[in-house]
Amino acid sequence: MFRSLPLLALLLVSSLANGQRTPIDSSLTISFEDYDPPSSLVVPEHPLTAASIPFVDIHSHHWRMAEQDLDKLIREMDSLNMRVVVNLSGRGGAALKGMMDNINKHGYQDRILCFTNINIQSIDDPDFLSATLEQLRYDHSIGARGLKIYKSQGMDNKDKAGNRIAINDKRLQPIFALAGEFKWPVLIHYADPKQFWQPHDANNERWLELKLRPGRKRDADNPAPWETIAAEAHDLFASNPNTTFIAAHMAWFANDLEYLGTFLDKYPNVNVEIGAVIAELGRQPRAAQRFFTRYQDRVLFGKDSYVPAEYATYFRVLETDDEYFPYYKRYHAFWRMYGLDLPKPILEKLYYKNAQRIVPGLKME
């Protein structure tokens, strides 16, 4: 570097003398990860730290709710204008009871709702079904408000013979039927972004994410093709028309809202939530606004990972008409985003009215 300084100085002097530009080093390359120049665009900015109307977060995880300081959680929720949080990690049985006791003791039963979970690993046990249904009845009796199905349950869980348990396995059918009887919504995360199954190369939009989180990469058929896992979940929806489902992460169709619309048309008992896919919406503000207009009764607000500072980006995408602003994780979105500027009646449905319809007894006052 220093050895070339005299040459550089000479070039500078001669270019200034001739009124020319400093020559560009055409041999220089900058990696995709390094190239992230600050934007020079000057446009109005409306960063929001709280939602303009009270909202429900239908997709949150608080594993230590039996012990955690709920006053602190409520203070954070208040600062965001979050009226109700739904903790999907209720776990069921005694674990759920501990959580409900802590919530009830503090009088937060209208602010913090819990969904329960089931363990399908023991699907081969002769008493699996009766024990699971019994657990669900108990969970219902102590105040669980829905059932959450984790992605691992349709991908990683295996029966005793080592076969993957598909989420539409007929042995699970009575569980989803009971959820329907309870009027419990079933929030289900199945599969993952399609790019995790695709080659890790220059054509993969999640290249950086897979580099930084290599554990997310899957071979094309690990544990099955994306389409197979999605088809199993879709069959589950069709087989349980009396049960209401919430497909997490917009069913991984946020990058193809026209298709997502046909999906919602096909499965009238399915709704979607927007957790972790806000950057997909923010890169297509006009298509997204059309989608939210047409399917305004079918979309719920969810965030997934509970990080209070990150909600601001959701509010900004949904509520403002800001332009060309960044997402908070470059590995999810190397693009900039645009606000959808959703009209208030649509925002109200997204923020709480759809949740009120789907989760019986959910109170906003």
Ligand SMILES: [Zn+2]
């Ligand atoms: Zn989640």
